[in-house]
Amino acid sequence: MSQDYEMMTSQMNEHEDHIALISQIYPGFYTQIATHQGEPKPRRRRKKNKGGENSQCAVAKKRKLNQEQVTLLELNFGNEHKLESERKDRIASELGLDPRQVAVWFQNRRARWKNKKLEEEYSKLKSLHETVVLDKCRLESEVVKLKEQLSEAEKEILQLTERVDGVSSKSTSSSVLSMEAIDPVFHGEFGYEDVFYIGENNYVLGMEWMNLFM
DNA sequence: CTCAGCGAGCCGTTACATCA
DNA sequence: TTGATGTAACGGCTCGCTGA
Numbered sequence: 001m002s003q004d005y006e007m008m009t010s011q012m013n014e015h016e017d018h019i020a021l022i023s024q025i026y027p028g029f030y031t032q033i034a035t036h037q038g039e040p041k042p043r044r045r046r047k048k049n050k051g052g053e054n055s056q057c058a059v060a061k062k063r064k065l066n067q068e069q070v071t072l073l074e075l076n077f078g079n080e081h082k083l084e085s086e087r088k089d090r091i092a093s094e095l096g097l098d099p100r101q102v103a104v105w106f107q108n109r110r111a112r113w114k115n116k117k118l119e120e121e122y123s124k125l126k127s128l129h130e131t132v133v134l135d136k137c138r139l140e141s142e143v144v145k146l147k148e149q150l151s152e153a154e155k156e157i158l159q160l161t162e163r164v165d166g167v168s169s170k171s172t173s174s175s176v177l178s179m180e181a182i183d184p185v186f187h188g189e190f191g192y193e194d195v196f197y198i199g200e201n202n203y204v205l206g207m208e209w210m211n212l213f214m
Numbered sequence: 215c216t217c218a219g220c221g222a223g224c225c226g227t228t229a230c231a232t233c234a
Numbered sequence: 235t236t237g238a239t240g241t242a243a244c245g246g247c248t249c250g251c252t253g254a
Contacts, residue, residue, distance in 0.1 A: 063243090082223090114224095
């Protein structure tokens with residue numbers, strides 16, 4: 001630890017001591033200043049525990065919970081995430097901890113659990129979104145393909161109609177082939193009834209679905 | 215019904231420990 | 235030595251309960 005750092009931290013501690021003292025004597029003094037300036041309330045800074053004094057050193061050594069304590073706390077958390085007063089006191093005495101420590105541990109554990117859940121939920125939604133986007137792309141390309149097929153079919157119909165028109169204009173008026181004879185094709189309920197007429201035992205490739213309606 | 219006091223929980227942050 | 239990460243602890247705030 002450098003001397004500069006020591007000096008800096010001691011100055012900071014001194015400053016924080018002043019703030020703490022002023023806050024004790026005049027509660028809300030600093031928050032009032034901030035409110036007047038229209039800024040968010042500054043949070044009071046905690047004093048650093050450098051472990052210099054005996055009592056502070058003892059606290060510092062207590063900080064980290066041992067494996068047994070953590071295991072038992074995890075076990076209790078697994079049973080129930082909330083902590084009633086009785087349970088808190090019981091766990092605290094079992095582990096030789098302050099009930100406040102148990103409460104804090106549960107609070108932090110709930111926060112960690114919540115974060116983990118959120119991360120899981122996020123990755124689930126992300127992968128779901130990716131599959132939906134892929135599906136959308138697939139469907140869009142299918143629509144394009146079907147539109148192309150439709151336009152091809154329309155061209156073909158047009159060509160056939162023109163050919164039939166040519167034949168009928170060449171023939172005499174007494175011809176057996178009148179437009180009515182050719183066109184019954186469009187006389188169905190929806191105008192296209194016979195376009196797709198297929199003999200009972202006939203099969204058109206790619207039109208399997210038509211059989212459902214016949 | 216209202217209000218102050220209190221306890222518990224959540225959130226954001228800080229302080230410290232540990233590790234690469 | 236230092237920056238990143240994990241976690242214990244704290245302060246501020248809200249909410250629900252309770253008794254006056």
